Amino acid sequence: MALDHAMPVLIVDDYKTMLRIIRNLLKQIGFEDVDEAADGSEALGKMRDRRYGLVISDWNMEPMTGIELLREVRADEKLNRTPFIMVTAESKTENVIAAKKAGVNNYIVKPFNADTLKAKINAVFGE
Amino acid sequence: MAAPFDRVRAYVDQKREGEASFGDVVALAEITADSMQAFFASIDTAIYKELRDIADYITRMRSEIALLQAGELQADRLPRAGEHLGAIVVATEEATNAIMECAEDILAAAGADDATFRSVVNDKVMAIFEACSFQDLTGQRIARVIETLEHIEKRVGRFAAAVNPGGETEAVAEDARERRARELLLNGPQDRGVAIAQDDIDALMAK
Numbered sequence: 001m002a003l004d005h006a007m008p009v010l011i012v013d014d015y016k017t018m019l020r021i022i023r024n025l026l027k028q029i030g031f032e033d034v035d036e037a038a039d040g041s042e043a044l045g046k047m048r049d050r051r052y053g054l055v056i057s058d059w060n061m062e063p064m065t066g067i068e069l070l071r072e073v074r075a076d077e078k079l080n081r082t083p084f085i086m087v088t089a090e091s092k093t094e095n096v097i098a099a100k101k102a103g104v105n106n107y108i109v110k111p112f113n114a115d116t117l118k119a120k121i122n123a124v125f126g127e
Numbered sequence: 128m129a130a131p132f133d134r135v136r137a138y139v140d141q142k143r144e145g146e147a148s149f150g151d152v153v154a155l156a157e158i159t160a161d162s163m164q165a166f167f168a169s170i171d172t173a174i175y176k177e178l179r180d181i182a183d184y185i186t187r188m189r190s191e192i193a194l195l196q197a198g199e200l201q202a203d204r205l206p207r208a209g210e211h212l213g214a215i216v217v218a219t220e221e222a223t224n225a226i227m228e229c230a231e232d233i234l235a236a237a238g239a240d241d242a243t244f245r246s247v248v249n250d251k252v253m254a255i256f257e258a259c260s261f262q263d264l265t266g267q268r269i270a271r272v273i274e275t276l277e278h279i280e281k282r283v284g285r286f287a288a289a290v291n292p293g294g295e296t297e298a299v300a301e302d303a304r305e306r307r308a309r310e311l312l313l314n315g316p317q318d319r320g321v322a323i324a325q326d327d328i329d330a331l332m333a334k
């Protein structure tokens with residue numbers, strides 16, 4: 001899948017500030033079409049309404065966490081090919097392993113910067 | 128406790144073979160009465176000691192519970208700690224938003240002429256410095272919350288030691304929130320040294 005900066009990106013985080021930070025970083029990288037969701041269930045609803053080129057999700061949210069969202073996405077044949085990057089403060093090895101097992105495309109630990117985000121997005125799209 | 132009745136048993140054994148006379152019955156009654164008296168005396172002493180121990184324990188618990196100052200914790204310290212934490216959330220959110228607004232304004236002014244851009248940058252950088260002053264206040268508030276936690280830890284530790292001097296602990300049942308956190312690996316941010324670095328994550332992802 002080629003990287004297309006015009007593709008819609010869904011960012012999922014329960015902290016509005018974090019959503020704003022990621023939105024601004026994506027804007028710097030060149031992504032303008034960015035939607036937001038406050039947890040996994042809201043994100044899943046949005047993903048079923050609109051086809052996103054990339055999902056960037058936090059892990060620790062309520063009621064549906066990022067890992068649950070990832071598992072739901074990978075279990076849904078209409079959504080399961082959507083690239084998924086986890087951006088989280090969960091920095092234990094077991095979290096990374098669980099996310100990888102669930103089918104995450106990349107994993108970024110907070111705090112992070114625009115270069116890291118850009119590098120991981122590029123890596124997901126093989127750039 | 129068996130000792131008081133040994134005399135009765137010995138007397139009955141001795142008389143088992145022959146016929147019992149009135150004198151034997153009286154003698155047996157006397158021995159039984161003596162034995163029962165000794166038995167009840169020993170029970171009284173044991174029960175008295177037990178009750179005394181229970182009373183001492185209750186008295187000790189009352190003073191330990193009083194030292195917990197649960198009323199003060201509930202009415203004063205915990206609500207204040209909660210207010211501090213709430214204020215920290217608000218202060219950090221306000222500061223972050225203020226800083227981000229400044230950054231967005233600077234970015235937006237990029238197309239302006241040099242003089243305007245310089246002016247915007249100066250104003251916004253000053254506003255960022257001002258917004259960063261939140262750290263001083265939140266630091267003080269966090270120190271108060273830590274103080275409260277230490278206060279609780281000290282008192283609960285003392286109470287636990289008084290209730291359970293041997294230090295044996297009973298497993299506390301896991302509640303729904305804890306179970307959710309365990310099952311969904313909600314570990315939260317890790318301390319430095321424990322947290323896995325981005326390079327290590329990249330290596331894990333590449334395997």
